[in-house]
Amino acid sequence: MSLTYPEALIVGALQGVTELFPVSSLGHSILLPAVVGGRWARDLSVSAPESPYLAFLVGLHVATALALLVFFRRDWVRITGGLFSSIRTRRAETPDQRLAWMIVLATIPVGLTGLLLEHTFRTVLGKPVPAAIFLVLNGLILLVGERVRRAAAAEPSAAAGAAGPAGPAAPAGSVAVLARVDADRRLARLGFGRATLIGSAQILALLPGISRSGVTMIAGLGRGLSHTDAARFSFLLATPVILAAGVLKIPDLFGPLGAGIHGQVLAGSLAAFVCAYLAVRFLTRYFETRTLVPFGLYCVAAGLIGLALVA
Template identity: 70%
Template sequence: MSYLEAIVVGAFQGVTELFPVSSLGHSVLIPALVGGQWAKDLDVSAPESPYLAFIVGLHVATALALLVFFWRDWVRIIGGFCTSIRYRRLKTPAERLAWLIVLATIPVGVSGLLLEHLFRSTLGKPIPAASFLIANGAVLYLGERLRRRADRVSTVDEAPAQVLDTADVATQVIPAVETDPDTRLARIPLKRGVLIGSAQILALLPGISRSGVTMVAGLLRGLSHEDAARFSFLLATPVILAAGALKIPDLTGPLGAGIHGPILAGSVASFVSAYLAVRFLTRYFHTRTLTPFAIYCGVAGLASLLWLTLG
């Protein structure tokens, strides 16, 4: 693996992990589209692939960027988790949000351990990745359409609100302008939070975006774009960090032999690009939607599919 390959892949990893366009899909497609030595060096589906260990290891840098950006939130969340254990309660917003993230992370954690190798070895190839990228665009576009339809039929004439879908309080709303973002997220019912978190399982498919599917799930469950993005980033942090940490031993062993320099360069590129990406997206989703990303995924996926099959 060359330094150029490592830096390019690292930069794309940081951006595409947080943009709703699939980092794994781009990690599979970019080498295939470039061709030549890149396609040989950077094959994620190869047995005992150092490239797979490399890109998953880059997740540590991406997760660190998220931790740095949301450090105040994580101080409160970790503090809430500790106080909930100490006092055996689930009372404050920080305590509720901490357990919401814990419970919502369990499904994808278990699924990743059981299915990652199967999905990577059978679907971690350019043609399936391009196809799933098109599907990712369709999911983003459909999610936006369904959300807009729900907004049109809504009879609530107040400020932006989130509807609690509990059986006994079906009409109760949480005014989005009355509380800070973490407090709003803490009011998500646990069942709804677990459903949103479970959407991350789809991101095991190369071409399906983790942030994209969790945002769509959040939108369909009543969150605003801003809160859906924030919840997606908070949910992704422990999952990305754990996935990367599991691959670090591989990078220090035979799979990482001779590429420690490129690994470091790629990690720095991934950290910087991820930090800039999350900084941009938290502002972008304050007023904008997933539609541009849906169009990009559809066009890029279709163009890649045509290039790979007809070229």
């Protein structure tokens, strides 16, 4: 297999967008080559146990995680500082300390499950037909989740969750920083149990076609978060998971699987970084006033069309 530069750039850009949009990057990475067919279907297979495409995807995951780290860099400085100060004092009292430990606890279930089952899910289910079916299921999860949230919001006691209204978009500078600090204070009131349940929803994203950000947001909405805070918590939770998944497999890039594709990996990773940064920038503003419904409709339509084309 010889991964071409056009393939690398297109798949890299697709990964950067779909990893953060609630539409499943893995599902699209499987379906697109199958729909295009020909060389793409041969070169870009995630189900093959020794496919260089897997080494290529490692670089894309690391690039996506780096884009999240850059976008939320000030927040991660606070959160990391809260974690170390909590370890030093053996307490978790401030919002930053509590949020840091919430992220740690919430990533443990998906981390352990990924180590145990990721290979099995990828080789058994990483094929076009299962990916299309799960993409439809992802869309239904988003649509049903939004419907349940609206029904709950209509009840008098429904607004007593951890997050209040997101308010208007904050301008750049110190006001934006304060808005993020306020959002983290709301998230810190979730509690460790609820945060862990929300983080555990990421396990479903091991299935090709199920979106990590989508199911995490739905879980957050179900626990009383606003769309803005649910999206923010989803991105914060995704950062260490995506980064760890990439870093653990970096040796593949320098082994036989990565031989001859280092240039393509670099090109695809740059495309993934830029597109992921633009995607998170767009989504943090989008969810201030909008919902997951358009993404749910898209996933149902794309999954059905993909299923019809590849079945």
